[in-house]
Amino acid sequence: MKRPIYLDHLATTPCDPRVVAAMLPYLTEHFGNAGSRTHQYGWAADEAVKLAREHVAAVLGAQPREIIFTSGATEASNLAIKGVAEACVARGRHVITQVTEHHAVLGPMEILEKHGFSVTRLPVDAEGRVDPAAVEAALRPDTILVSLMLANNEIGTVQPVAEVAALCRARDVRVHTDAAQAVGKIPVDVHALGVDLLSLSGHKIYGPKGIGALYVRHGQPRVPLVAQVHGGSQERGLRAGTLPVHQIVGFGEAMRLAGDLLADEGPRLAHLRDVLQAGILAGLDGVYVNGPAEGRLPGALSLSFDGVDGQGLITALRELALSSGSACMSDPPTPSHVLAAIGRSPALVHASLRFGLGRGTTAADVDAAVTCVVDGVRSLRARRAGVHPPAGIMR
Ligand SMILES: Cc1ncc(COP(=O)(O)O)c(C=O)c1O
Known part of the structure; x- marks a missing residue:
C-alpha cells in the first residue's frame, strides 16, 4: 500500500x-494549432478538439457547440x-448565490459588488442545503442571475439545483451551476x-x-454572455487564446471515462465512504458528520472531532493525505466558511478533516484510514488530558 x-x-x-495516453501524441507528432486551416497539422488538431468537445457534451446531454x-x-x-452580469446590466443589477459556494464563485461575486451590483448570499441549513423557497423569496424584478453549486467541495451536499432552476426559468432569470465536484460522481444532465x-x-x-x-x-431564451478574455475568435468569441489541444484531448477522454464508469464508481465510493464513516464513529465518541446523510457526494466525508486541534490532527495523521477544515491556500490558513455556515463552532471547524475517496481508493485503504484516525484522535485526546496512552495506541 x-x-x-x-x-x-x-x-x-x-x-x-488512459487520459495520459490519449494526450501524449498531441504534445509531439500532432502538435498543430487547431486554428491552422491550411495544413494537415492544424486539421488533425481541430479534429481532436471536435471529438473531445463531443465527449464532454455527451456526458452532460448537451450539444458540442454548447x-x-x-x-x-x-x-x-x-x-x-x-459575462451574464455585463450582458444584462441594462436589465438589472441583482444576483443571488449562497454562502457555501467555492471561491471560484464567491470571488467574481465580490467583483460584481465592486461594480455596483447587489449580491444576495443565501444561508444554508445544518446539512448545507439552500431552501428553494428562500431563493424564490429573494428573486426581484432586477435579478439577472442565480448561481448555485451542484455539489459542495467540502461536505458533499448536493443542492436542489433543478428545483431552483425551474423557479428561475418561470421568472426569466438565468441560472449557473458550478458542477466541478458533481460531474463523474453523480448523474449530471443539463436538461x-x-x-x-x-x-x-x-x-x-x-x-x-x-x-x-x-x-x-x-x-x-438566449443566454446573454459577454467574453471576459479578449483576443482571437476561438470558442465562438467567448474565450480567446490558442486552444491547448493536448489538455482538451485529455479532458475529453476523462469525461468519456467518467461517463462510462459512473454507474459502478458511484455506488462503490458511497459504500467505501460509509464504511469509513461507520468505522470512525464506532471507534470514537465526540465525532460530528458534516453534510447530509442523503444527497451527499459518494466518496465525500467531512468530520469534526471534539477535544483535538486541527494542526495536531493533521500532524498525527501523516500516513493519510487529506485536508483539514481550513483553507490551506491562504496564509495563514483561514477556517472553512462552509463548516461555519452549517453552524459548527470555531473549535470544531479547526478540528475537522475532509476525506475524498476516489478511483484508486481500496477497501484496504479505508480500513487503514479508520485505524489511523481512531488511534490518532485517541492519542491526541489522551495527551491533552495528560493521560499517557497505553503502548500500541501511539502512532
Ligand atoms: C466546487 C469547485 N468549484 C471550482 C473549483 C475550481 O476548479 P479549477 O481548479 O478547475 O479552477 C473547485 C476546485 O477546487 C471546486 O471544488
Whole structure:
C-alpha cells in the first residue's frame, strides 16, 4: 500500500493513465494549432478538439457547440457570472448565490459588488442545503442571475439545483451551476437540471489540470454572455487564446471515462465512504458528520472531532493525505466558511478533516484510514488530558 494513502480526491485527482495516453501524441507528432486551416497539422488538431468537445457534451446531454473550453472551473464560473452580469446590466443589477459556494464563485461575486451590483448570499441549513423557497423569496424584478453549486467541495451536499432552476426559468432569470465536484460522481444532465450555464474542471475527474469548460445553453431564451478574455475568435468569441489541444484531448477522454464508469464508481465510493464513516464513529465518541446523510457526494466525508486541534490532527495523521477544515491556500490558513455556515463552532471547524475517496481508493485503504484516525484522535485526546496512552495506541 502506497503511503501516505491519498484521500484528498476532492482537491485533485491523478491523471488516469488512459487520459495520459490519449494526450501524449498531441504534445509531439500532432502538435498543430487547431486554428491552422491550411495544413494537415492544424486539421488533425481541430479534429481532436471536435471529438473531445463531443465527449464532454455527451456526458452532460448537451450539444458540442454548447461547450466553451476554459482553463478550469474557476475561469468558467468567472465567465458565467461576470459575462451574464455585463450582458444584462441594462436589465438589472441583482444576483443571488449562497454562502457555501467555492471561491471560484464567491470571488467574481465580490467583483460584481465592486461594480455596483447587489449580491444576495443565501444561508444554508445544518446539512448545507439552500431552501428553494428562500431563493424564490429573494428573486426581484432586477435579478439577472442565480448561481448555485451542484455539489459542495467540502461536505458533499448536493443542492436542489433543478428545483431552483425551474423557479428561475418561470421568472426569466438565468441560472449557473458550478458542477466541478458533481460531474463523474453523480448523474449530471443539463436538461434534467434546467440550467443555462454549468462549470466543469478537468483535474477533479482524472484529467489534467489547467483545463475545464463552461456549458452555455443554446436556444431560446438566449443566454446573454459577454467574453471576459479578449483576443482571437476561438470558442465562438467567448474565450480567446490558442486552444491547448493536448489538455482538451485529455479532458475529453476523462469525461468519456467518467461517463462510462459512473454507474459502478458511484455506488462503490458511497459504500467505501460509509464504511469509513461507520468505522470512525464506532471507534470514537465526540465525532460530528458534516453534510447530509442523503444527497451527499459518494466518496465525500467531512468530520469534526471534539477535544483535538486541527494542526495536531493533521500532524498525527501523516500516513493519510487529506485536508483539514481550513483553507490551506491562504496564509495563514483561514477556517472553512462552509463548516461555519452549517453552524459548527470555531473549535470544531479547526478540528475537522475532509476525506475524498476516489478511483484508486481500496477497501484496504479505508480500513487503514479508520485505524489511523481512531488511534490518532485517541492519542491526541489522551495527551491533552495528560493521560499517557497505553503502548500500541501511539502512532
Ligand atoms: C466546487 C469547485 N468549484 C471550482 C473549483 C475550481 O476548479 P479549477 O481548479 O478547475 O479552477 C473547485 C476546485 O477546487 C471546486 O471544488
